[in-house]
Amino acid sequence: MFTGLIADVGTIVALARGGMTRLTVATALPAPELALGESIALDGVCLTVVARAPFRFQVEASPETLRRTTLGGWQVGTKVNLERALRLSDRLGGHVVQGHVDGVSRVAARIPEGGALVVGFELPPELASLVVAKGSIAVDGVSLTVNRVEAGRFEVSLIPETLGRTTLTEKQVGAPVNLETDVIGKYVARLLSRTTPGTVDEALLRRAGFA
Numbered sequence: 001m002f003t004g005l006i007a008d009v010g011t012i013v014a015l016a017r018g019g020m021t022r023l024t025v026a027t028a029l030p031a032p033e034l035a036l037g038e039s040i041a042l043d044g045v046c047l048t049v050v051a052r053a054p055f056r057f058q059v060e061a062s063p064e065t066l067r068r069t070t071l072g073g074w075q076v077g078t079k080v081n082l083e084r085a086l087r088l089s090d091r092l093g094g095h096v097v098q099g100h101v102d103g104v105s106r107v108a109a110r111i112p113e114g115g116a117l118v119v120g121f122e123l124p125p126e127l128a129s130l131v132v133a134k135g136s137i138a139v140d141g142v143s144l145t146v147n148r149v150e151a152g153r154f155e156v157s158l159i160p161e162t163l164g165r166t167t168l169t170e171k172q173v174g175a176p177v178n179l180e181t182d183v184i185g186k187y188v189a190r191l192l193s194r195t196t197p198g199t200v201d202e203a204l205l206r207r208a209g210f211a
Contacts, residue, residue, distance in 0.1 A: 001097070001098060008028050010027040010029075020061065023059055025058070036050065043167070045065060095136035101180055106174055113157070116160070118155055121155075138178075138179070140178050144158075
């Protein structure tokens with residue numbers, strides 16, 4: 001489990017494709033402190049540390065991960081957002097992020113606004129019901145608040161701190177990104193899909209713990 005607060009921007013320095021794709025990542029994180037088998041998020045994709053050395057570590061990705069995320073397009077030199085798994089003693093400064101990518105989107109617009117940058121992203125139809133204004137979403141592993149939702153699109157505002165600490169500052173129009181919607185919204189949607197039409201009311205949501 002993660003929070004969407006990026007600890008470092010790493011760089012893919014080696015990539016070996018095969019049955020499993022092995023990636024070597026250079027990082028300023030204290031890689032020797034990473035435990036073998038530890039979970040770490042790369043651009044919001046939860047992967048497992050399989051080897052480590054000073055200032056670098058290795059992870060492996062399955063064909064399923066390549067199909068469902070942007071990872072299949074990564075190359076040597078690709079920069080990725082890194083976050084170690086949440087400890088129970090940590091502050092939950094972002095929101096609950098699982099590292100399970102729901103879909104791949106693309107940057108649709110970049111609009112400077114004051115000192116911030118408003119970025120529009122394509123919204124895949126299958127995720128439209130899970131993205132709401134003022135709700136949380138993880139874009140390439142970065143915890144963000146949705147400003148606005150329109151048909152086929154949503155927008156977020158990136159403050160200078162976020163731009164300076166993540167790869168989102170480099171994402172131009174057309175660039176692919178990983179999306180993970182809010183896990184609470186997923187459970188609400190699941191509850192509603194299993195309820196007989198016309199029977200959803202405040203009492204039901206209270207009994208389910210959502211109100």
